[in-house]
Amino acid sequence: MADTKNLKQLNTIGRYFRQKFGESVYKVPISISGFTCPNIDGTVARGGCTFCENDSFSPNLVKNKDRFKLHPTSQSNPYLELQIQQLKLQFNATKNKLAKKFGAKKFVVYFQSFTNTYAPLETLKALYGEALLLDDVVGLSIGTRSDCVNDEILSYLQELSLQTNPNSKLNNEIWVEYGIQSIYDETLEAINRGHDFANIKKWIERTKEYGLLVCGHVIFGLPNETPEMMLKTIEESIKLNIDSIKIHPLYVTNNTLLALEYKNGDFEPISEEKYIDLIVESIKIIPNNISIQRLTAGIDNDSLIAPLWCKNKHLQLKNIKKSLKKINICY
Numbered sequence: 001m002a003d004t005k006n007l008k009q010l011n012t013i014g015r016y017f018r019q020k021f022g023e024s025v026y027k028v029p030i031s032i033s034g035f036t037c038p039n040i041d042g043t044v045a046r047g048g049c050t051f052c053e054n055d056s057f058s059p060n061l062v063k064n065k066d067r068f069k070l071h072p073t074s075q076s077n078p079y080l081e082l083q084i085q086q087l088k089l090q091f092n093a094t095k096n097k098l099a100k101k102f103g104a105k106k107f108v109v110y111f112q113s114f115t116n117t118y119a120p121l122e123t124l125k126a127l128y129g130e131a132l133l134l135d136d137v138v139g140l141s142i143g144t145r146s147d148c149v150n151d152e153i154l155s156y157l158q159e160l161s162l163q164t165n166p167n168s169k170l171n172n173e174i175w176v177e178y179g180i181q182s183i184y185d186e187t188l189e190a191i192n193r194g195h196d197f198a199n200i201k202k203w204i205e206r207t208k209e210y211g212l213l214v215c216g217h218v219i220f221g222l223p224n225e226t227p228e229m230m231l232k233t234i235e236e237s238i239k240l241n242i243d244s245i246k247i248h249p250l251y252v253t254n255n256t257l258l259a260l261e262y263k264n265g266d267f268e269p270i271s272e273e274k275y276i277d278l279i280v281e282s283i284k285i286i287p288n289n290i291s292i293q294r295l296t297a298g299i300d301n302d303s304l305i306a307p308l309w310c311k312n313k314h315l316q317l318k319n320i321k322k323s324l325k326k327i328n329i330c331y
């Protein structure tokens with residue numbers, strides 16, 4: 001086995017942050033009530049992506065289905081103050097934990113759950129603005145769908161990205177995270193994604209024109225996809241000029257349409273061996289200027305139905321590291 005010192009270091013997001021900011025920067029995931037997704041609320045589709053656990057399938061969430069939900073055309077947002085409070089509470093709780101555990105001093109607020117640009121622009125401005133005022137925050141990362149951005153939103157994010165951040169003395173670090181998942185329209189249709197690849201391509205390219213940082217999410221093991229198709233998705237994602245990538249295996253959880261498909265024998269999850277082989281092949285072709293944000297995913301509770309190797313993310317990571325080491329790469 002290769003000596004660790006001689007291994008080529010993968011450009012992970014951690015290394016990217018350390019190089020840019022001179023120290024570690026930690027993403028703090030935030031989930032704001034009231035946000036939903038056009039693929040769930042009926043604007044594009046109902047039910048959401050087949051793997052997404054949401055109101056349509058979750059009995060616990062259904063109880064709350066009359067809760068206030070934002071829509072880009074909502075005339076007012078009576079819960080904005082509460083949402084801001086929620087943002088501050090969640091941020092401070094996680095920040096304190098990270099500070100205690102790792103001595104963390106710099107943070108990026110990660111708007112993670114649902115579609116975080118799917119709200120009136122005034123709401124987005126208020127939330128993003130507040131997030132950038134939080135102590136020790138150097139930027140934002142905004143998870144969304146390519147059919148939920150427009151020039152107004154991107155232009156506002158560009159404005160933010162050109163402002164100097166008092167905590168880093170650099171410009172605000174503004175990322176937009178898009179679910180690419182697959183470049184194949186038949187796959188996007190099979191998972192009820194609600195938009196095609198042309199839409200993804202158009203809005204990622206547009207986001208880059210605004211000078212924003214883009215992270216693309218890709219899933220391996222989507223229905224009916226061959227290894228060649230998965231690697232083609234990586235190749236085409238690279239061509240979109242993304243700055244970072246997250247890859248993860250598709251796993252089945254309770255209360256999803258995918259769970260029904262799996263139980264009916266219509267969906268076969270990817271094996272760990274095949275997944276890791278594909279990760280190794282992907283790493284070989286992803287250029288070093290694209291940082292790697294994630295190569296694993298899973299859930300360690302009873303909601304996981306299959307594949308069971310997705311229960312233990314630490315083991316996944318260990319096995320991935322081992323395989324990458326064989327090609328002289330240190331993750």
Ligand code: SF4
Pocket residue numbers: 036037038039040047048049051052053054114115145179
């Ligand atoms: S886009 Fe995201 S939030 Fe919307 S249905 Fe799909 S996985 Fe769920």
